[in-house]
Amino acid sequence: MAELVLSRVQKTYPNGFTALRGIDLRIEDGEFVVVVGPSGCGKSTLLRLIAGLETASAGEIRIGPREVTRLEPAERDIAMVFQNYALYPHMSVYDNMAYGLRNRRVARQEIDRRVRQAARILELEALLERKPRQLSGGQRQRVAMGRAIVREPAAFLFDEPLSNLDAKLRVQMRGEIKRLQRRLGTTSVYVTHDQAEAMTMGDRLVVLRDGRAEQIGTPLDVYRRPQTLFVAGFIGSPAMNFLPGTVEGGGRRVRVGESVVLPLPGAGLPGEDGRRLVVGIRPEHLAIDGTSPLVELSVELVEHLGSETLVQAWLEETLVTVSVDGAVEVAAGDILPLALDPERLHLFDPERESRLEPAS
Amino acid sequence: MVESRPLLTLFSHGVLILGAAILFLPLWVAFVASTLSAPDFNQIPMPLLPGGHFWENYTTVLTQGVKSSGGLPVGPMMLNSLIMALTIAIGKIAISLLSAYAIVYFRFPMRKLIFWIIFATLMLPVEVRILPTYKVAADLGLLNSYTGLTLPLIASATATFLFRQYFLTVPEELLEAARLDGAGPWRFFRDILLPLSRTNIAALFVILFIYGWNQYLWPLLVTTDPAYSTIVIGIQRMVTVADATPQWHLVMATAVLALLPPVVVVVLMQRLFVKGLVETEK
Secondary structure: OOOEEEEEEEEEOOOOEEEEEEEEEEEOOOOOEEOOOOOOOOOOHHHHHHOOOOOOOEEEEEEOEEEOOOOOOHHHEEEEOOOOOOOOOOOOOOHHHHHHHOOOOOOOOHHHHHHHHHHHOOOOOOHHOOHHHHOOOOHHHHHHHHHHHHOOOEEEEEEOOOOOOOOOHHHHHHHHHHHHHHHHEEEEEEOOOOOOOOOOHOOEEEEOOEEEEEEOOOOHHHHHOOHHHHHHHOOOOOOOEEEEEEEOOOEEEEOOOOOOEEOOOOOOOOOOOOOEEEEEEEEEEEEEEOEEEEEEEEEEEEHHHHHHHHEEEEEEOOEEEEEEEOOOOOOOOOEEEEEEOHHHHHEEEEOEEEEEOOOO | OOOOOOOHHHHHHHHHHHHHHHHHHHHHHHHHHHOOOEEEEOOOOOOOOOOOHHHHHHHHHHHOOOOOHHOOOOOHHHOOOOOOOOHHHHHHHHHHHHHHHHHHHHOOOHHHHHHHHHHHHOOOOOOHHHHHHHHHHHHHHOOHHHHHHHHHHOHHHHHHHHHHHHHOOOOOOHHHHHHHHHOOOHHHHHHHHHHHHHHHHHHHHHHHHHHHHHHHHHHHOOOOHHHOHHHHHHHHHOOOOOOOOOOHHHHHHHHHHHHHHHHHHHHHHHHHHHHHOOOOOO
């Protein structure tokens, strides 16, 4: 149990590649923080630096009251769950969980107590004598969790632990890990590229890109108020639509095409007529409205997901994704009348790629 | 094969039996010869069925040895061979495991260069470097000693290379998990790497034991004292006797005895051996 603080953490590899360009992050005691980003953004490196498997080039890492930046992994009081589980293939489930405790010279009875307790929590009691190769993917995943739990560490580190499981099991384990973390109250850092995991599991998200934290906030905060174009496009599925436009009408409207003019949210951008913008619209915020449509789109492609239907449609020159209810009948070639709540538009500066807040 | 034609099955069995028979024939002749008396052996043609002197011949070689070649009993020579083969096999495996571990898991200056130097010695078998090796062994006073018999043969580029290749296939996460579990370099080696290499070690042990057992040229050079004579050298001495005919029936009895330990090793380790060659357990 401890808070985890990263200050200006940087990592440059000997070959000159810079993986992290200065990360500041404070993780509260018991908090579940998800680090999310595309591959190559440095999220695994960040986790490995916290674990001590690699050493930071600059900056400081603290776990609780201790500075651990230069310590060996074993001295940091953390436990890690690996993507491929990294179970010792020649050891039984019991020994896999007990190994770390034996190396720390924990008393035999105490080891036994902790391993059996973890096995009970994870429903592994019947499998303690098995070898990893006799287990299914989900069971191996649980053993890897058990190995972390028995250590009773200050923090858990998860490196994409669910990416080797099939979709159904992934959803199930997602809930299990989250429940377990709540129950144990252990500070956790969870790395993933899957935004469903990020949104559902994290108390807070860190969206990482090219070794920088683009945004840090609660999942809903990140979804509702993405601070950069990148975050807006990365979080949310299907991805947000971006339309280039120009402010007009005394800052109250934005023109995104020959004939398409959208109202700006709030009081708009007063006195900024002629300014170029990027307007972001989430597919789920465009609604079919036959009576007073704001825009009309011609449908190019329809994808039925069952509960919802994704429609790719042309807004003049731009292909836009719209998410409509699965019960609605749409076919390619249709004209789709759509309305939208201007308060749900996102405005971005095209040069700085940062969010613009309308005047209130 | 997916084919199921009876004639083909018959034919392939025929070929296999013929091949097995051809391979087995010399062994059979050696065995038969070891059960004959000297006059029976010298008949032309030599009988192909065992004679009645089995106990007599084997008792002779085991207790008195062959008179004309110094009368050394086979027992001590077998023991010498066993010591030599075991020391070489275990020594080679121990040294190779450690050097492969160093090369794969530790970063030190000139690591690559050292690996390639070790690798390059593959091109220099014992026969090529035998004179300088002999000179070194002689200068170190290792002639006529077990150290001299075994030490120069222990370094092994082949085994080092095999273990290196195996270690490279062990997933990196295992090392990282062990580091997080508080295992230092020695613990990781002992608790994780050694058990994982078990089948490879068994396979190499079989190969190296036979290699050590069959050594001929090196023991011939470094040992002149019969007390250090290995069984292979013993057979050689029995055959090259001065002023007498070799006692072939006794030589053959010795040869059959010399065959047994490698057979025992192969039979005992066969299961692990095949596993080590076929399966990678990860």
